[in-house]
Amino acid sequence: MQNKKRIIVGISGASGAILGVEVLRALQSFQDVETHLLITSVAEQTISHETEFSLNNIRNLVHYYHPINNLGASIASGSFDLMGMIIIPCSMKTVAGIASGYSDNLLLRAADVCLKERRKLVIVPRETPFNGIHLRNLSFLHDQGVVILPAMMTFYHQPKTIQDLINQLVGKILSQFNLPYTNYQPWDGNLDVYPKENDPL
Ligand SMILES: Cc1cc2nc3c(=O)[nH]c(=O)nc-3n(C[C@H](O)[C@H](O)[C@H](O)COP(=O)(O)O)c2cc1C
Numbered sequence: 058m059q060n061k062k063r064i065i066v067g068i069s070g071a072s073g074a075i076l077g078v079e080v081l082r083a084l085q086s087f088q089d090v091e092t093h094l095l096i097t098s099v100a101e102q103t104i105s106h107e108t109e110f111s112l113n114n115i116r117n118l119v120h121y122y123h124p125i126n127n128l129g130a131s132i133a134s135g136s137f138d139l140m141g142m143i144i145i146p147c148s149m150k151t152v153a154g155i156a157s158g159y160s161d162n163l164l165l166r167a168a169d170v171c172l173k174e175r176r177k178l179v180i181v182p183r184e185t186p187f188n189g190i191h192l193r194n195l196s197f198l199h200d201q202g203v204v205i206l207p208a209m210m211t212f213y214h215q216p217k218t219i220q221d222l223i224n225q226l227v228g229k230i231l232s233q234f235n236l237p238y239t240n241y242q243p244w245d246g247n248l249d250v251y252p253k254e255n256d257p258l
Contacts, residue, residue: 073107
C-alpha cells in the first residue's frame with residue numbers, strides 16, 4: 058500500500074479554470090497528498106482565455122499529469138488505489154458523460170472508476186441557468202453518491218476580493234477530503250441569538 062493519499066483533479070471546459078488551478082495550488086501544501094491532473098481539450102482553451110497560466114505552469118503544480126486521451130493510464134483502472142477525484146470546473150457535457158457512463162476520455166473514465174469503486178467524487182458544476190437536462194443529470198449523480206458542490210459565492214466571511222471567494226470554495230472542497238485549508242473560514246456560530254430572551258413573542 059502506498060503511503061501518500063492520491064487524488065485526481067480534473068479541469069473540464071466550463072468557465073472558471075482558475076478554480077481548478079487554485080485547488081491544485083492548495084493541494085501543494087499537503088505533504089502526504091499525491092496529485093494527478095487531467096485537463097480536457099476545451100479546458101486548454103478556457104485556461105488560455107481566462108487565466109495567465111500556461112499549461113506548463115499548471116502541470117508543474119502536480120506530481121503526475123495525464124494526457125486526456127491516455128486511456129491506458131494508471132488512473133483508468135480501479136486497481137490503482139486513490140482517495141478520490143475533484144472535477145473543477147465541471148462542464149455540463151462532462152456531467153452528462155459521467156451520468157451516462159460514456160467514458161470516451163480519461164477524465165470521464167477516471168470519474169467512472171471512482172463511482173464503481175465507491176470512492177469520493179466531488180464535482181464543481183459551473184453553468185447558469187441550468188436547464189432540465191443539467192438538473193436531471195446532477196440529481197442522478199447525487200443519487201449515485203457524487204458530491205455536487207457548485208461554484209457558488211459565499212458572503213458570511215465578508216469577502217473583499219475574488220480571491221477571498223475562491224479561497225472559501227477551495228476550503229469547502231478540500232474539507233470533503235478532510236484536508237484542512239488555512240485560507241478557509243468556516244462559520245463558527247452566530248454571536249447574536251434569535252429570538253432574544255427578552256423579545257416579546
Ligand atoms: C470559453 C468557454 C466557456 C464555457 N463555459 C461553460 C460553462 O461555464 N459551463 C459549461 O457547462 N460549458 C461551458 N462551455 C462549453 C463546454 O466547454 C463544452 O460543452 C465542451 O464540450 C465541454 O467539454 P469537456 O467537458 O470535455 O471539457 C464553455 C466553452 C467555452 C469555449
